[in-house]
Each structure stands twice: as C-alpha cells, then as structure tokens.
Amino acid sequence: MLSINNLHARIEEKEILKGINLDIKAGEVHAIMGPNGSGKSTLASVLAGRPEYEVTGGSVEFLEKDLLELSPEERAGEGIFLAFQYPVEIPGLTTTNFIKTAVNEVRKYRGQAPYDAVQFLKLMREKMAMVEINQSLLSRSLNEGFSGGEKKRNEIFQMAMLEPKLAILDETDSGLDIDAIRIVANGVNKLRNKDNAVLLVTHYQRLLDYIVPDFVHVLYNGRIVKSGTKELAFELEEKGYDFIKNEVAQEA
Amino acid sequence: MNTIETIKERYQQLQSNNGSSVLTPIEQHAFNTFNTLGIPTVKNEEWKYTRINGVFNKEYAFNPEDISASISESDLNAIRFPGDEKTNELVFVNGLYSNELSTIHSENLTVISLEEATKSEYRELVLQHLGHSSKYINDGLNALNTAFAAEGVFIHVKKGDIVEHPVYIYNIIDARSANILAQPRVLIYVGENAQVIFAENYATFGAAESFTNQVTEIVVEKDALVEYYKIQNDAAHTNQVTTTHIRQIGKSLVNTVTVSLDGGIVRNNLNIAMEAEYSESHFFGLYFLKGATHVDNHTVVDNVKPHCQSNELYKGAVDDNATAVFNGKIFVQKDAQKTNAYQSNKNLLLSNNATVNTKPQLEIFADDVKCSHGCTVGQLDEEALFYLRSRGISEAAAKSLLIHAFAVDILGHIKPEAIRQHVDELISRRLGVEIE
Ligand SMILES: Nc1ncnc2c1ncn2[C@@H]1O[C@H](COP(=O)(O)OP(=O)(O)OP(=O)(O)O)[C@@H](O)[C@H]1O
Numbered sequence: 001m002l003s004i005n006n007l008h009a010r011i012e013e014k015e016i017l018k019g020i021n022l023d024i025k026a027g028e029v030h031a032i033m034g035p036n037g038s039g040k041s042t043l044a045s046v047l048a049g050r051p052e053y054e055v056t057g058g059s060v061e062f063l064e065k066d067l068l069e070l071s072p073e074e075r076a077g078e079g080i081f082l083a084f085q086y087p088v089e090i091p092g093l094t095t096t097n098f099i100k101t102a103v104n105e106v107r108k109y110r111g112q113a114p115y116d117a118v119q120f121l122k123l124m125r126e127k128m129a130m131v132e133i134n135q136s137l138l139s140r141s142l143n144e145g146f147s148g149g150e151k152k153r154n155e156i157f158q159m160a161m162l163e164p165k166l167a168i169l170d171e172t173d174s175g176l177d178i179d180a181i182r183i184v185a186n187g188v189n190k191l192r193n194k195d196n197a198v199l200l201v202t203h204y205q206r207l208l209d210y211i212v213p214d215f216v217h218v219l220y221n222g223r224i225v226k227s228g229t230k231e232l233a234f235e236l237e238e239k240g241y242d243f244i245k246n247e248v249a250q251e252a
Numbered sequence: 253m254n255t256i257e258t259i260k261e262r263y264q265q266l267q268s269n270n271g272s273s274v275l276t277p278i279e280q281h282a283f284n285t286f287n288t289l290g291i292p293t294v295k296n297e298e299w300k301y302t303r304i305n306g307v308f309n310k311e312y313a314f315n316p317e318d319i320s321a322s323i324s325e326s327d328l329n330a331i332r333f334p335g336d337e338k339t340n341e342l343v344f345v346n347g348l349y350s351n352e353l354s355t356i357h358s359e360n361l362t363v364i365s366l367e368e369a370t371k372s373e374y375r376e377l378v379l380q381h382l383g384h385s386s387k388y389i390n391d392g393l394n395a396l397n398t399a400f401a402a403e404g405v406f407i408h409v410k411k412g413d414i415v416e417h418p419v420y421i422y423n424i425i426d427a428r429s430a431n432i433l434a435q436p437r438v439l440i441y442v443g444e445n446a447q448v449i450f451a452e453n454y455a456t457f458g459a460a461e462s463f464t465n466q467v468t469e470i471v472v473e474k475d476a477l478v479e480y481y482k483i484q485n486d487a488a489h490t491n492q493v494t495t496t497h498i499r500q501i502g503k504s505l506v507n508t509v510t511v512s513l514d515g516g517i518v519r520n521n522l523n524i525a526m527e528a529e530y531s532e533s534h535f536f537g538l539y540f541l542k543g544a545t546h547v548d549n550h551t552v553v554d555n556v557k558p559h560c561q562s563n564e565l566y567k568g569a570v571d572d573n574a575t576a577v578f579n580g581k582i583f584v585q586k587d588a589q590k591t592n593a594y595q596s597n598k599n600l601l602l603s604n605n606a607t608v609n610t611k612p613q614l615e616i617f618a619d620d621v622k623c624s625h626g627c628t629v630g631q632l633d634e635e636a637l638f639y640l641r642s643r644g645i646s647e648a649a650a651k652s653l654l655i656h657a658f659a660v661d662i663l664g665h666i667k668p669e670a671i672r673q674h675v676d677e678l679i680s681r682r683l684g685v686e687i688e
C-alpha cells in the first residue's frame with residue numbers, strides 16, 4: 001500500500017529525514033518509536049504533504065500513485081489521514097461545520113455524491129458513539145479551549161468520519177488518560193480491516209497492548225535503524241534507547 | 253457641465269423656487285462652507301488614504317424629481333432584507349425619500365420631510381440637532397449634503413415605546429440611464445425609553461456610475477436602546493461617503509455594526525458623541541474586500557461625560573488590489589473621568605497587492621480613565637491551513653473557511669437573527685464557502 005524509498009527531507013536547510021525505507025501492506029499495523037527529535041513527526045508531516053518540508057530525495061508510492069506529487073488535500077482524498085501530535089485550534093470554525101466540509105470534499109474527490117444534512121447527521125451520530133465524543137464538544141470552535149485529551153479524541157473522531165486507507169497517528173496516546181487510550185484504541189480497532197493500514201507513532205508500549213502492531217520500527221536521527229515485532233517495543237520499554245544508539249555508533 | 257457646476261445650478265434653482273424656511277439659513281451657510289472647502293483631497297489629513305475628488309471628475313445627474321416609479325417590486329425584492337409583513341421599510345431613490353415605496357407599520361414611528369418637521373411639533377428638535385455632525389466632520393462633503401438638507405427626512409421614534417419590527421432603510425440608486433449623484437439626509441430622534449433597530453443597505457440598479465454622499469444624524473435620549481446595522485455590498489462601479497453621527501444625550505445604549513463587502517470607494521464616518529453619564533456604546537465593523545474595492549472606516553468616539561463605556565472592534569480581510577483604511581479616534585474630555593474605552597482593528601492581508609492602513613488615535617484630557625487600543629495586520633495561519641487541507645479541504649476552500657472564522661465573532665453582534673443570517677449568507681457567497 002505504502003512504499004517509502006530512501007526518503008530525504010529537510011526544513012529550513014536542516015536535513016531531518018536521512019534515508020527512510022518503509023513498506024506497509026494493507027491490513028498491517030506499524031508502530032514507529034524513537035527518541036525525541038529523531039524525525040517521527042517530520043515523517044508523518046511529509047507523508048501528509050506539509051508544504052514547509054522539502055523532500056530532497058527518494059520516493060513514496062501510495063496505492064500505485066506517486067504520493068509526493070499530490071497536494072495535501074489530494075492525499076486526503078486518496079486515503080491518507082494524519083492525526084496531529086499538536087492539533088490546531090481554529091476559533092470561529094465549528095468542528096461540525098469543518099468536518100462536514102471535509103467529508104464532502106473528500107467524497108467529491110472520490111467521485112461520490114455529497115452527503116445531505118440527514119445523511120451527514122446519521123454518519124456523525126454513529127462515529128460519535130464509536131469514539132465516545134460529545135455533541136457539545138463538536139458544536140464548539142475547532143479544538144479551541146479543548147483539553148489535550150479532547151483534542152486527541154477529536155482527531156480520532158475525524159479519522160472515523162473520513163475513513164482513511166492509511167491512518168497515521170502521531171502520538172495520539174500522549175496526554176490521554178487510561179480510559180481515553182482504551183476508547184481511542186477501540187475506535188482504531190473498529191476501523192481496521194484488510195484494506196486499510198495504520199502507522200502509529202508512540203513513545204509508550206502501553207498503546208501497543210491495545211492496538212497490536214505487526215511491526216515496530218525505531219527511528220533515530222532521521223533513519224529507521226531497527227525493525228522488529230511487538231517484542232521490540234517491550235525491549236525498548238525495558239532498556240531505553242541507549243542500546244540502539246550504541247548499536248548505531250558501532251556500525252558507524 | 254461638470255458635477256460641481258451641476259450642483260451649484262441645482263442649488264440656485266432650489267433656493268429661488270422654494271420660499272424661505274427656517275432651514276434656508278442652515279443650507280446657505282453650508283453651501284458657503286462647501287464653496288470654501290470644496291471636495292476634500294488627500295492633502296486633508298482625514299482623507300490622506302482616500303482619494304475621493306477623482307469621483308468628481310465625472311458628470312452626474314443630480315435630479316430633483318421623484319422617480320420612485322422607475323423602481324419595480326422585483327427591484328425591491330432583489331435588495332430586501334429578510335422580514336415579514338410588519339417590517340418597516342424606508343426607501344430612498346437617488347437620495348430622495350419615497351413615500352410611495354416606503355411602508356411604515358409601527359405607530360410609534362413617524363417619518364416626515366425635514367421641511368415639514370420644522371413646521372410641526374418637532375421644530376425645536378430639528379433646529380437643535382440638525383447639522384451637529386459638522387462639529388466633527390468639517391469637510392466640504394458634509395457641507396454639501398447639508399446645503400440640500402430640506403430634502404431630507406426626519407424620523408421620530410416616540411418616547412417610551414418599543415418599535416417591535418425593525419426599520420429597514422434601502423438606499424437605492426437608479427443608474428440605468430445616467431450617472432447619479434445622491435445625497436440622502438436623515439435626522440433620527442429616539443425618545444426616552446424607546447427601543448429601535450435600524451438596518452440599511454445600498455443598491456444601485458444599472459451600469460452607470462453613482463456617488464452617494466449620505467449624512468445620517470441620530471439623537472438618542474435617556475434609557476433608549478438603538479441598534480444600527482449598515483450593510484454595504486453595492487456594485488464595484490458605485491462610490492459612497494456615509495456619515496453616521498450618533499449623539500447619546502441621555503444615558504443610553506447604542507450598538508452598531510458596519511459590514512462592507514463589494515463597492516468602489518466606500519468611506520464611512522461614524523461618530524459617537526457620549527454626552528451623558530453612564531452611556532454605553534458598542535461598535536463593530538467587518539469587511540471582506542476584493543478586486544479594487546477601497547473601504548475607509550473613520551470612527552470617532554467622543555467621551556464628554558464621565559462613566560461612559562465604549563467598545564470598538566473592526567475586523568477585515570483584504571485581498572487582490574483592495575484597500576482597507578481604519579482610523580479610530582477616541583477623545584476623552586476633561587470631565588469624562590472613569591471613562592472605559594476599548595478599541596481594536598484586526599486585519600488579514602491576503603495578497604501582495606492589497607493594502608491596509610490602520611491608525612488608532614487616543615486623545616485623553618482626563619486622568620482617571622481606562623483606554624486601550626491596538627491594531628494588527630497579519631496573514632492566514634499556515635498551520636491552520638495545512639490542518640484543513642490535510643482533511644481533504646481544497647486550499648481555496650480552506651482559506652475561505654479561515655477568513656470566515658477570523659471574522660465570525662463580529663457577526664455575533666448583529667442581534668436580529670434574520671439579519672445576521674442574511675449577512676452571513678452574503679459573506680459566505682463572497683468567500684465561496686458553505687456555512688450552515
Ligand atoms: N522549522 C524547523 N526548523 C528547524 N528545525 C526543525 C523545524 N521543525 C522541526 N525541526 C527539528 O527537526 C527535528 C525532528 O523533529 P520531529 O518533530 O520530527 O521529532 P519527533 O521525532 O517527532 O520528536 P518528538 O518525539 O519530540 O515528537 C527536531 O530536531 C526538530 O527540532
């Protein structure tokens with residue numbers, strides 16, 4: 001589904017991704033872990049098409065398309081969804097109005113007729129129940145004054161509404177209480193099927209108890225330096241990143 | 253014949269046809285002032301950023317006749333605010349009040365010509381308040397309007413009454429056969445304890461050019477409540493200078509919102525003279541400018557008496573080659589202790605060719621006051637733009653949503669729901685967004 005090849009990217013003259021290779025197949029869950037500042041969010045942003053990042057080398061193929069050629073909105077139309085590490089607050093735009101516009105723009109891109117008010121409301125009710133989010137939150141301005149956990153839940157709600165093929169969750173578990181992690185994980189699990197895939201960025205093994213990954217990768221200094229199965233996450237949790245850093249140092 | 257000559261000829265004609273009235277000396281004085289001051293140029297500090305004299309290079313018809321008949325019901329329907337059969341509608345055509353097209357339902361609302369008013373029980377009110385705006389706006393255009401004051405109307409809102417249905421004022425120009433100069437003139441008196449909502453718009457029919465030079469003076473008595481909404485969305489080949497001059501002569505509450513969308517050159521003077529203790533005023537502005545539209549909001553809040561509160565917020569987005577000018581003056585006179593005055597102007601600059609000139613001015617002569625002012629000129633937030641686009645919303649739609657979001661709080665100050673929705677629709681159409 002997604003094939004990243006020797007991807008290099010920089011921001012403001014600073015090279016951050018230094019040759020990423022990653023293959024994700026439909027139905028799989030991949031987790032990316034790694035120390036702060038190693039480039040995890042950068043990778044997520046580059047995949048979603050953030051204009052500030054400049055891709056300086058490599059390629060990304062998504063469902064047989066050259067992803068790097070597409071605008072952020074086209075990528076969303078193709079089925080990429082990024083749950084932001086830091087969701088943006090937009091005073092004056094209600095979440096409901098925003099998500100309705102988004103759903104219908106994506107439907108337009110996919111050649112589907114827009115939802116009318118009734119259909120939209122039905123879909124919204126269903127997804128709200130799935131991610132246990134409150135109507136009152138959605139009538140407010142987008143993320144404005146939301147608590148950290150409410151923002152993350154709103155990201156998952158948006159994901160549920162847009163039904164992506166590849167969901168990239170950038171530390172969606174950070175700042176969530178234990179119940180909220182379970183709810184978010186349930187939401188993700190309910191949306192999983194053989195045709196879609198999930199890329200999780202996380203610092204904590206705990207999330208992986210709920211969303212069990214097929215592969216775990218360690219991103220360090222702009223490269224994936226180690227890949228394994230979910231056992232790797234336990235090893236990291238236990239030993240920290242030092243042993244990885246040492247391995248990298250020895251290879252060099 | 254150029255327009256200035258047309259004006260002068262018309263003035264002479266009127267003066268010789270009509271017999272002398274108590275308004276004659278006021279008109280004569282104003283006409284002399286106009287002759288002395290002329291049309292303001294950019295050398296006039298108050299007109300530094302708005303080149304209005306260019307408008308006078310064209311020839312305009314400045315007709316004395318009532319041409320209400322040329323405005324059809326479907327013309328009216330095209331420009332009506334939403335309302336019901338009880339709505340009061342005051343229609344001006346080419347600057348003259350049209351009895352025929354206007355409908356007044358509320359008994360506590362009286363509309364008569366200023367000339368007539370001077371021969372009625374309202375004589376003293378008219379003589380006391382007519383022309384007060386010239387104390388604040390000392391330019392040729394204000395004088396030019398006053399030189400024809402007798403053609404204006406007097407609106408009286410009876411003391412102690414609530415005008416339950418809004419008063420809609422439609423300023424219509426019929427420019428289907430010639431360039432038109434229009435000079436609506438209104439004096440509004442809102443009696444003690446009365447409550448009234450005004451909403452006005454401007455509409456030009458026809459492809460010829462028009463210039464509106466409007467003066468509206470409003471006197472607000474004790475315990476009265478006035479809401480005044482001005483919606484400007486006329487065609488790009490129309491120009492207008494509007495003066496809204498509000499005197500709070502008794503402790504009262506005034507709420508105004510000025511919304512400017514399409515148009516050529518639009519200059520709005522808004523003065524609020526707070527002449528009674530414990531008065532309160534809120535004035536808001538909203539503009540979304542595109543093309544070559546030039547909108548200049550000049551506001552003056554004059555705190556004359558102590559314990560008054562004023563709150564001013566103007567917000568707008570300026571795209572293409574458009575220009576927004578904001579000049580906000582707050583005066584706090586020597587006696588006006590405990591004044592609380594807040595002012596802010598926030599702009600989004602959306603194109604490299606768009607211009608914003610914003611200038612707040614405070615002149616404070618009292619020592620125990622709270623005043624604050626600020627202005628910002630910024631761009632759309634890139635983070636927010638990416639966030640929306642990452643959800644599949646096209647760049648253009650995302651920008652429109654953000655621009656709408658930026659200003660939507662001002663809309664909340666348009667209290668009547670029907671007008672608020674109507675304005676939101678105008679804005680949404682202009683921005684190309686769907687808002688529920
Ligand atoms: N605008 C920028 N200019 C310069 N450096 C930047 C900029 N944005 C990000 N970086 C740097 O890029 C590096 C990678 O950042 P990134 O956000 O991808 O890390 P991360 O792996 O997601 O970290 P965390 O675990 O803390 O979320 C960091 O060193 C960061 O400081």
Ligand SMILES: [Mg+2]
Nearest residue numbers: 040041042085
């Ligand atoms: Mg990060």
